[in-house]
Amino acid sequence: MRNLLILLFASLIAAPAAFAADDAKLPPAEAEAKAVLDKSPRHGEYVDVPGPGGKTLKAFVVYPERKEKAPVVIVIHEIYGLSDWIKSVADQLAADGFIAIAPDMLTGMGPGGGGTESITDRQQVTKMVSGMKSDVVMANLNAVRDYGMKLPAASGKTATIGFCWGGARSFEYAAAQPELSAAVVYYGTSPADAPAYEKIKAAVQGHYGGNDARVNQTIPTAETNMKKGNKTYQPHVYEGAGHGFLRAQAGSEANAKAAQQAWPATIAFLREQTK
Secondary structure, three states: HHHHHHHHHHHHHHHHOOOOOOOOOOOOHHHHHHHHHHOOOOOOEEEEEEEEHHHHEEEEEEEOOOOOOOEEEEEOOOOOOHHHHHHEEEEEEHHHOEEEEEEOOOOOOOHHHHHHHOOHHHHHHEEEEEEEEOHHHHHHHHHHHHHHHHOOEEEEEEEEEEHHHHHHHHHHHHHHHOOEEEEEEEEOOOOOOHHHHHHOOEEEEEEEEEEOHHHHHHHHHHHHHHHHOOEEEEEEEEEEOOOOOOOOOHHHHHHHHHHHHHHHHOOOHHHHHHO
């Protein structure tokens, strides 16, 4: 009986800690992405977005479970295309209350007119994504934003979040689309030209690994130009974390710590800027 009481007392003490851990969900590490998607209770589906020039853009959409209309967040994929990991990020954004739309920028460029899923060589995917022209990407993002704005469940507020290659495009799109509410940049480079910052109206938040000198050397340019225009830019640099830390959070303690800090800050920022 005494042992039973001790176990019961221990479980009561542990319960709040377990609840706190469950209350702060993060996108999974890359290796866990497919399993997380397979178990998700949310409604995710592929849709055909009317794109520029009469073309169709394939996208993965996940809806939140809520009564109120929700902001739309466009998830801009890494150099690896529309992967299971990017789709799991969209799923987590929906869990956090947003309509998440992740377009496949390689739609129609793969074998047989397929997209990322049809290209088996990952190096070929990275080559194709990195070779995309800026004006094409911006036009695609405008098409996705137009689609999202027209969804019956959409609130009228839109934001972007991008990773690596997509992180740079997220910042770039803030300059290209004056009606955007917010842009989140995960370890993506900042615009190099000062005039680009003059066009930005959206608030921008950045998350960077401390061991990512190539990307981080572009942060001061963004800080200087955003401050000059009295615009919101919130850069966060996580000591010891590497490039791609959110996807590679299982790779090191520093990456895991960065992910645990960055994602709640991301959600708080998006909620504030899209309310």
